[in-house]
Amino acid sequence: MKNKQPPDPIREKKSLKISRRHFSQAGGAFTLAFLLGDRNINLTPAQAKTQKIPLQLLNPHQAALIDLLGDSIAPGAKAAGLSHYIDHQLSSTAPDNLLILKYLRVNPPFEGFYSSALMAFDKAINQRFAKNPAELTSDQMAEFITIMMTENPEGWSSAPPAPFFYFVLRSDAIDVTYGTMAAFDSLDIPYMAHIEPDHEWADRS
Amino acid sequence: MRNHAEKVDIVIVGSGAAGSLIAAEMSEAGKKVLILEAGPERGLNDLTSSQMDARRLKWSGVPVVEKGPQPIGNVFNSGYGTGGSALHHFGVWPRLHVEDFKVRSQHGRALDWPITYGELRPYYDKIQQEVGISGDAASEIWRPEGADYPLPPVPVFQQGDIIAAGFNKLGKSIAPLPLALNSRDYKGRPACLWDGWCDAGCPTKALANPLAHYLPKAKEQGGKIIHNATVTSILTNNNGNKATGVKYHAKDGTEITQLADLVVLAAFAIQNPRLLLASGEDGLANHSGLVGSYIMSHAAATVFGLFEPETEPYMGATGGQLLNQDSYDHKNKRKLGFGSYQWMIAQAVKPNDLLGYGGSNPALFGAKLTEFMQHAAQHFGGMTACVEDLPERSNRVTLSSERDKYGVPLATVNHSSHADSYALWQGAKEEGIEIFKAAEATTTWNGPLGPMHIMGGTIMGEDGEKSVTNSYGKCHDIDNLFIAGPGLFPTSGGVNPTFTVHALALRSAQYMVRNWSSLT
Numbered sequence: 001m002k003n004k005q006p007p008d009p010i011r012e013k014k015s016l017k018i019s020r021r022h023f024s025q026a027g028g029a030f031t032l033a034f035l036l037g038d039r040n041i042n043l044t045p046a047q048a049k050t051q052k053i054p055l056q057l058l059n060p061h062q063a064a065l066i067d068l069l070g071d072s073i074a075p076g077a078k079a080a081g082l083s084h085y086i087d088h089q090l091s092s093t094a095p096d097n098l099l100i101l102k103y104l105r106v107n108p109p110f111e112g113f114y115s116s117a118l119m120a121f122d123k124a125i126n127q128r129f130a131k132n133p134a135e136l137t138s139d140q141m142a143e144f145i146t147i148m149m150t151e152n153p154e155g156w157s158s159a160p161p162a163p164f165f166y167f168v169l170r171s172d173a174i175d176v177t178y179g180t181m182a183a184f185d186s187l188d189i190p191y192m193a194h195i196e197p198d199h200e201w202a203d204r205s
Numbered sequence: 206m207r208n209h210a211e212k213v214d215i216v217i218v219g220s221g222a223a224g225s226l227i228a229a230e231m232s233e234a235g236k237k238v239l240i241l242e243a244g245p246e247r248g249l250n251d252l253t254s255s256q257m258d259a260r261r262l263k264w265s266g267v268p269v270v271e272k273g274p275q276p277i278g279n280v281f282n283s284g285y286g287t288g289g290s291a292l293h294h295f296g297v298w299p300r301l302h303v304e305d306f307k308v309r310s311q312h313g314r315a316l317d318w319p320i321t322y323g324e325l326r327p328y329y330d331k332i333q334q335e336v337g338i339s340g341d342a343a344s345e346i347w348r349p350e351g352a353d354y355p356l357p358p359v360p361v362f363q364q365g366d367i368i369a370a371g372f373n374k375l376g377k378s379i380a381p382l383p384l385a386l387n388s389r390d391y392k393g394r395p396a397c398l399w400d401g402w403c404d405a406g407c408p409t410k411a412l413a414n415p416l417a418h419y420l421p422k423a424k425e426q427g428g429k430i431i432h433n434a435t436v437t438s439i440l441t442n443n444n445g446n447k448a449t450g451v452k453y454h455a456k457d458g459t460e461i462t463q464l465a466d467l468v469v470l471a472a473f474a475i476q477n478p479r480l481l482l483a484s485g486e487d488g489l490a491n492h493s494g495l496v497g498s499y500i501m502s503h504a505a506a507t508v509f510g511l512f513e514p515e516t517e518p519y520m521g522a523t524g525g526q527l528l529n530q531d532s533y534d535h536k537n538k539r540k541l542g543f544g545s546y547q548w549m550i551a552q553a554v555k556p557n558d559l560l561g562y563g564g565s566n567p568a569l570f571g572a573k574l575t576e577f578m579q580h581a582a583q584h585f586g587g588m589t590a591c592v593e594d595l596p597e598r599s600n601r602v603t604l605s606s607e608r609d610k611y612g613v614p615l616a617t618v619n620h621s622s623h624a625d626s627y628a629l630w631q632g633a634k635e636e637g638i639e640i641f642k643a644a645e646a647t648t649t650w651n652g653p654l655g656p657m658h659i660m661g662g663t664i665m666g667e668d669g670e671k672s673v674t675n676s677y678g679k680c681h682d683i684d685n686l687f688i689a690g691p692g693l694f695p696t697s698g699g700v701n702p703t704f705t706v707h708a709l710a711l712r713s714a715q716y717m718v719r720n721w722s723s724l725t
């Protein structure tokens with residue numbers, strides 16, 4: 001051991017103070033290759049939603065539930081195209097899959113994970129409020145989310161644990177709402193890409 | 206359909222940190238080298254700056270069955286394809302300490318390494334000179350003897366300054382974090398731009414990942430690599446005391462026999478023992494019965510806070526800016542538990558992903574989440590303790606009853622933190638909160654225990670009854686079968702493993718060159 005004195009922290013201040021927004025104006029966007037008819041087109045999940053690109057695996061009801069719950073957790077997720085993002089990823093091969101679920105000890109294919117959890121979500125809401133999820137007030141939805149983040153609500157069955165599904169869908173919703181270049185801009189932080197996301201995805205279409 | 210490929214001098218399984226270094230050294234020594242890499246080919250152009258895209262770099266080979274209360278986190282902690290996990294590792298490269306090598310001798314518990322720090326030191330020194338590490342050795346008052354870093358320390362941004370004030374207030378020490386990335390241009394590789402995209406893989410070569418240095422070096426010297434080549438077994442002679450090569454499956458499923466004079470397993474800590482266990486009736490090189498045992502994973506103790514001043518949390522490298530190792534030496538002197546840990550302070554952070562601030566506090570949703578995200582974008586701070594995991598024989602890789610498409614049993618990994626390691630993690634979390642409060646965080650919170658780095662499973666040792674390999678990674682039972690990577694570690698220490706992985710791999714490669722004729 002040398003120099004027992006606590007050192008001064010280095011104070012080599014960077015001259016690199018970033019001018020915000022400077023880096024993210026190149027316009028790269030989080031686009032994926034969506035199937036339209038027999039051709040692939042590159043769109044952001046939000047564009048895919050607006051353009052009503054047909055879903056590959058989710059049915060409209062499942063997509064609506066994903067958007068409803070996702071948007072209640074991370075406002076903006078629905079408009080950012082959460083259901084199209086998840087649908088797109090569910091149909092992509094394991095190595096290319098971008099879903100956070102792959103980190104969480106669930107092996108692909110992931111479709112059953114989402115479909116069983118959505119069914120449980122639907123059923124448990126019906127049991128608690130005698131309503132469809134879309135009819136809940138925002139207070140009721142918040143009440144339900146507060147329960148599901150810590151335990152399985154009554155009626156939640158044949159599905160992954162509710163707190164786990166909450167964590168996964170929350171992460172998906174944060175991905176589409178906050179993980180894109182546009183979202184960095186809206187948070188007023190620089191993206192500073194080395195390689196912008198859309199370039200690679202465009203090449204792969 | 207079976208094929209026989211042309212024999213090579215040395216076949217290396219895996220193109221990550223260890224495999225690429227050994228390939229470079231052995232090619233330089235004039236050997237005919239072939240790396241077989243299970244995952245796809247990746248170039249620098251594939252390293253897209255996106256936390257979502259980064260997930261493509263993670264393990265997507267055969268599934269691993271994870272068991273135990275603190276599962277190992279295989280997919281998050283492993284890479285697949287050119288460069289392995291090292292392609293998207295963060296380059297935090299401290300050295301192990303003197304005490305780490307002799308825990309059993311000094312404390313009567315855990316295990317000893319078959320080498321001392323002093324024996325490994327020249328290799329640390331050589332590697333850092335070769336690839337470049339930025340740091341300030343004099344400020345690291347805890348650092349064992351060693352050459353100064355070849356590059357000046359990484360800069361400190363707002364987040365680092367703000368958290369450093371907490372350490373200072375409590376009389377704790379800090380130093381620049383030693384990072385295997387360039388604070389200045391170095392040997393033809395550019396300086397870092399401090400944009401925090403290391404987790405997505407650094408495409409500029411500022412960070413010493415395998416694509417920046419050792420793989421190009423291996424290729425320049427004639428080394429070859431085949432991608433999408435999944436090794437399924439190690440071949441031996443009839444007596445089982447000499448490796449003759451490996452069997453692998455190409456992308457189209459063809460089974461190929463690759464003969465070699467020497468075989469190196471560098472397929473990381475879970476797949477190495479899986480391959481050994483699957484290659485012989487009782488496992489290959491498993492005379493000790495220890496293949497698979499002593500799997501370890503550092504427990505990450507995360508501390509988060511919001512601060513009144515702006516923190517610029519998007520600036521810097523993903524690994525962090527500053528280091529504290531006050532709780533490292535004298536493993537028996539911790540307030541809680543036993544072992545060592547270090548703080549990696551002020552990591553550059555993105556909004557999304559497991560390591561992003563969005564994921565840091567899962568209880569937030571709705572309008573509160575929106576408000577948090579907007580505030581955190583400018584005011585978030587974080588630090589992570591890398592907490593030692595004591596080796597336990599019952600933490601091990603075994604073969605599952607499930608098989609992959611080639612008929613090879615999957616790996617099952619059981620992992621449960623030793624009670625003293627768990628207590629150490631608790632203590633680190635508490636200390637972290639205290640430091641953040643001293644740094645005047647307006648809010649503080651901890652994350653759950655996250656497994657970080659995988660080590661052990663094919664440990665080295667002096668005694669063939671108590672370990673799988675000798676200190677050079679040579680299997681006790683088979684002279685021309687070597688293992689490389691953190692799987693060799695008998696104890697985990699409390700520092701990130703990859704600098705040590707490099708130092709050990711260099712030492713092994715030099716040993717192979719020196720003893721080539723007797724080994725083969």
Ligand SMILES: Cc1cc2nc3c(=O)[nH]c(=O)nc-3n(C[C@H](O)[C@H](O)[C@H](O)COP(=O)(O)OP(=O)(O)OC[C@H]3O[C@@H](n4cnc5c(N)ncnc54)[C@H](O)[C@@H]3O)c2cc1C
Pocket residue numbers: 218219220221222223224241242243244266281282283284285286287288289290291292293294295296297298404434435436437471472473474476480524658659689690691692701702703704706
């Ligand atoms: C997100 C992240 C951040 C990290 N940050 C740091 C850090 O800052 N500092 C640090 O010290 N460490 C860090 N690490 C750990 C570091 O990446 C590993 O310690 C290191 O890469 C291990 O080297 P390795 O060569 O043993 O394995 P790897 O680098 O993982 O390479 C193993 C290779 O073997 C291949 N393989 C596996 N099975 C087979 C098979 N059957 N046939 C053929 N090929 C096969 C894999 O596809 C892989 O490419 C980090 C890891 C991760 C995941």
Ligand code: SF4
Pocket residue numbers: 386396397398399400401402403404406407408409411412521522523
């Ligand atoms: S922060 Fe530096 S090392 Fe990390 S990706 Fe950017 S340039 Fe590379």
